Amino acid sequence: MKIGFIGDIVGRPGRQMVKRFVSKLRESEGLDFVVANYENASHGFGLTEKNAKELFAAGIDVMTGGNHTWDKKEIRGLLESLPLLRPVNYPDGVPGRGVRIFEIGGEKLAVVNVMGHFAMPMVDNPFIAANRIVDVLVFEGVRYIFIDMHAEATSEKRALLMMLRERVSAIVGTHTHVGSDDLVIDCGCAYVTDIGLTGCRDNVIGMDAKVPIERFLTGLPGRFEVPDKCRTILQMIVATFENGRAVDAYKIRCYDDGEIQVSLKARKEE
Numbered sequence: 001m002k003i004g005f006i007g008d009i010v011g012r013p014g015r016q017m018v019k020r021f022v023s024k025l026r027e028s029e030g031l032d033f034v035v036a037n038y039e040n041a042s043h044g045f046g047l048t049e050k051n052a053k054e055l056f057a058a059g060i061d062v063m064t065g066g067n068h069t070w071d072k073k074e075i076r077g078l079l080e081s082l083p084l085l086r087p088v089n090y091p092d093g094v095p096g097r098g099v100r101i102f103e104i105g106g107e108k109l110a111v112v113n114v115m116g117h118f119a120m121p122m123v124d125n126p127f128i129a130a131n132r133i134v135d136v137l138v139f140e141g142v143r144y145i146f147i148d149m150h151a152e153a154t155s156e157k158r159a160l161l162m163m164l165r166e167r168v169s170a171i172v173g174t175h176t177h178v179g180s181d182d183l184v185i186d187c188g189c190a191y192v193t194d195i196g197l198t199g200c201r202d203n204v205i206g207m208d209a210k211v212p213i214e215r216f217l218t219g220l221p222g223r224f225e226v227p228d229k230c231r232t233i234l235q236m237i238v239a240t241f242e243n244g245r246a247v248d249a250y251k252i253r254c255y256d257d258g259e260i261q262v263s264l265k266a267r268k269e270e
């Protein structure tokens with residue numbers, strides 16, 4: 001089973017890169033399934049129905065959320081009607097779900113969305129929630145378990161890997177928008193601290209640099225804007241799994257000038 005993981009899709013530039021490259025990558029890499037993070041996909045904040053449908057039509061199978069899940073009101077209904085997730089560690093009764101199970105070639109695979117604690121909205125303990133849901137999935141015989149750990153702190157993402165590496169197939173980080181170079185297969189679990197954004201690459205986390213610079217200079221608030229024009233990138237982790245375990249992983253970067261770079265082949269740690 002070969003899966004592609006895309007991180008935070010930021011605004012229209014990110015959506016355009018998905019439309020341009022994802023179906024090509026499905027073909028060239030032989031992908032069975034593609035996971036992406038939607039929380040910044042519409043104008044940088046949340047997800048609209050129109051954009052959700054456009055991203056699914058472009059070749060994404062399921063999308064995870066995070067701290068910006070709730071930014072567009074319509075998400076509450078969409079979480080029920082479309083293959084979308086919100087972090088699993090929200091309290092009972094919150095709309096949507098944090099885990100979805102799919103079937104690929106007769107095998108069950110689960111996609112789980114977890115949100116970290118540091119610099120994030122108040123949610124339930126991500127480690128307790130992740131442990132609990134993984135126990136249930138393993139008990140139910142789900143062999144392929146993929147987690148999007150949407151978190152600011154690198155330590156939280158590493159700790160989740162150390163805690164779950166023998167029981168899950170992959171843990172990929174999102175939220176920082178900055179790709180990290182620590183792709184590894186650890187005890188059969190594919191892991192990267194952050195996949196990195198899909199969107200503008202020549203600004204600040206995919207947003208026009210003017211507002212963040214102003215914020216840092218003055219301490220005054222300002223609303224981030226996705227630039228109309230920018231240089232763009234699509235970043236994807238591709239991983240192959242057998243019997244529920246990761247056996248190979250690498251990273252692909254697609255650029256707006258058409259260049260496609262394959263990099264970061266994962267080292268295997270026993």
Ligand code: FE2
Pocket residue numbers: 039066067068150174175
């Ligand atoms: Fe986020």
